[in-house]
Amino acid sequence: MKEINIQSDKKEHIINVAIELFSTKGFEGTSIRELAAKAGVNIAMVNYYFGSKDKLFEALIENKVAYMKGKLEELVANKSLSEIEKIDIIIESYVDRLLSQPAYHRVIHQELLVRQRESMHHNITSIFNRNMEMVKSIIDAGIKKKVFKKVDPELTMASIVGTINQVMLSKAMCLMLIQKGEDFDPYTDKAFRKRLETHLKQMIHSYLLNN
Amino acid sequence: MKEINIQSDKKEHIINVAIELFSTKGFEGTSIRELAAKAGVNIAMVNYYFGSKDKLFEALIENKVAYMKGKLEELVANKSLSEIEKIDIIIESYVDRLLSQPAYHRVIHQELLVRQRESMHHNITSIFNRNMEMVKSIIDAGIKKKVFKKVDPELTMASIVGTINQVMLSKAMCLMLIQKGEDFDPYTDKAFRKRLETHLKQMIHSYLLNN
DNA sequence: AAATATTAATTAAACGTTTGTTTAATTCAA
DNA sequence: TTGAATTAAACAAACGTTTAATTAATATTT
Numbered sequence: 001m002k003e004i005n006i007q008s009d010k011k012e013h014i015i016n017v018a019i020e021l022f023s024t025k026g027f028e029g030t031s032i033r034e035l036a037a038k039a040g041v042n043i044a045m046v047n048y049y050f051g052s053k054d055k056l057f058e059a060l061i062e063n064k065v066a067y068m069k070g071k072l073e074e075l076v077a078n079k080s081l082s083e084i085e086k087i088d089i090i091i092e093s094y095v096d097r098l099l100s101q102p103a104y105h106r107v108i109h110q111e112l113l114v115r116q117r118e119s120m121h122h123n124i125t126s127i128f129n130r131n132m133e134m135v136k137s138i139i140d141a142g143i144k145k146k147v148f149k150k151v152d153p154e155l156t157m158a159s160i161v162g163t164i165n166q167v168m169l170s171k172a173m174c175l176m177l178i179q180k181g182e183d184f185d186p187y188t189d190k191a192f193r194k195r196l197e198t199h200l201k202q203m204i205h206s207y208l209l210n211n
Numbered sequence: 212m213k214e215i216n217i218q219s220d221k222k223e224h225i226i227n228v229a230i231e232l233f234s235t236k237g238f239e240g241t242s243i244r245e246l247a248a249k250a251g252v253n254i255a256m257v258n259y260y261f262g263s264k265d266k267l268f269e270a271l272i273e274n275k276v277a278y279m280k281g282k283l284e285e286l287v288a289n290k291s292l293s294e295i296e297k298i299d300i301i302i303e304s305y306v307d308r309l310l311s312q313p314a315y316h317r318v319i320h321q322e323l324l325v326r327q328r329e330s331m332h333h334n335i336t337s338i339f340n341r342n343m344e345m346v347k348s349i350i351d352a353g354i355k356k357k358v359f360k361k362v363d364p365e366l367t368m369a370s371i372v373g374t375i376n377q378v379m380l381s382k383a384m385c386l387m388l389i390q391k392g393e394d395f396d397p398y399t400d401k402a403f404r405k406r407l408e409t410h411l412k413q414m415i416h417s418y419l420l421n422n
Numbered sequence: 423a424a425a426t427a428t429t430a431a432t433t434a435a436a437c438g439t440t441t442g443t444t445t446a447a448t449t450c451a452a
Numbered sequence: 453t454t455g456a457a458t459t460a461a462a463c464a465a466a467c468g469t470t471t472a473a474t475t476a477a478t479a480t481t482t
Contacts, residue, residue, distance in 0.1 A: 028237055029239040043433095043469090047468080052468080053469090114237045114321070258442080
């Protein structure tokens with residue numbers, strides 16, 4: 001069984017090590033030598049598999065970006081759910097997605113923050129934009145039905161994602177925020193995930209809902 | 212008049228060029244040669260003034276970090292303002308501070324995201340922590356007086372800062388968010404600033420206030 | 423089934439650049 | 453004339469990448 005897709009396994013292993021290193025040292029701050037050493041492969045293997053350091057980075061992004069692709073479209077089209085239920089599901093899935101892959105999302109976050117590789121920057125923003133359109137259409141529908149107040153749909157989206165991103169920004173800051181010791185890991189802790197979900201739902205509910 | 216503090220002027224000029232470059236290319240992604248060229252000085256001048264690239268970065272951070280230092284303490288102690296008025300002032304000053312220096316705060320943001328220079332990371336988080344304590348004390352006071360609901364003070368802070376950070380993350384994404392063209396600059400536009408302030412105040416009001 | 427040929431995976435070494443930093447000489451200002 | 457400011461050149465180290473040789477695995481032929 002081990003023999004099946006050895007190359008893919010090794011490629012994926014390199015990608016996973018790269019995510020870990022890029023997330024804490026940045027793309028430019030990580031050398032191929034360091035990456036190869038930590039992954040336990042020869043320096044030349046990275047270029048052998050991916051062609052270049054830049055292409056490794058592209059492969060890293062595309063490897064996981066498809067995740068949750070059609071899910072939002074399904075959710076919007078679903079007619080058996082109310083608008084606020086849809087918003088709740090979005091909050092839950094965003095929290096789940098970001099907290100379960102903190103290193104990967106920190107890499108994406110970096111790429112959004114700097115503008116070194118313009119095409120990749122564009123890829124990420126356009127994906128985010130599509131998600132934004134979906135959320136906006138849900139909020140607009142809620143406003144039309146007068147179950148939602150006349151809020152700012154775009155900035156509401158920014159508040160949901162921004163709150164989670166703020167917590168994901170730095171483990172050290174997150175620990176300060178929730179007053180825990182260094183050994184505590186907020187991103188795997190179930191109770192913290194629940195706390196974040198509850199806060200977001202309550203805040204967004206009181207902002208969106210009439211009465 | 213020009214002759215007064217030529218060195219400080221030049222140091223500050225280098226710092227300002229560095230902020231611009233670091234914010235779009237990252238610290239590791241910016242070379243001293245590129246920085247010197249853009250600042251119109253010799254390569255050796257950077258080390259002559261700051262000692263090293265790392266120390267330039269430290270100087271860059273400390274140069275502006277003191278800004279708004281005591282203001283929050285004053286605000287908390289002020290007895291002629293209600294809790295919600297204090298929160299509003301905090302929102303206004305955060306929006307103002309972040310939007311008027313987008314490049315600088317993107318550099319800080321990067322340094323929080325990666326953990327290359329541990330001591331600087333620690334400096335930034337501890338400053339943020341002090342601010343957080345202040346906001347928390349205001350919210351706690353509001354809860355005690357029963358003008359605020361029993362909310363999550365820490366995550367409320369995360370929502371305020373996180374919303375602004377989300378908008379500051381990428382100009383391209385911000386433009387998508389607010390559906391404007393490439394030539395529009397959201398960070399200098401007064402109307403956008405007002406829009407962000409209004410959204411934050413309304414959201415936080417409906418979350419915090421009883422009735 | 424064994425031997426051979428072919429392709430893929432892996433390696434150590436070297437490549438030319440670029441990096442941050444330093445030197446030693448020169449210009450400028452007090 | 454003294455000290456600071458500025459320069460061009462050189463430094464070693466680290467960078468991403470390539471090469472050429474070797475080992476391992478797969479396919480083909482006897």
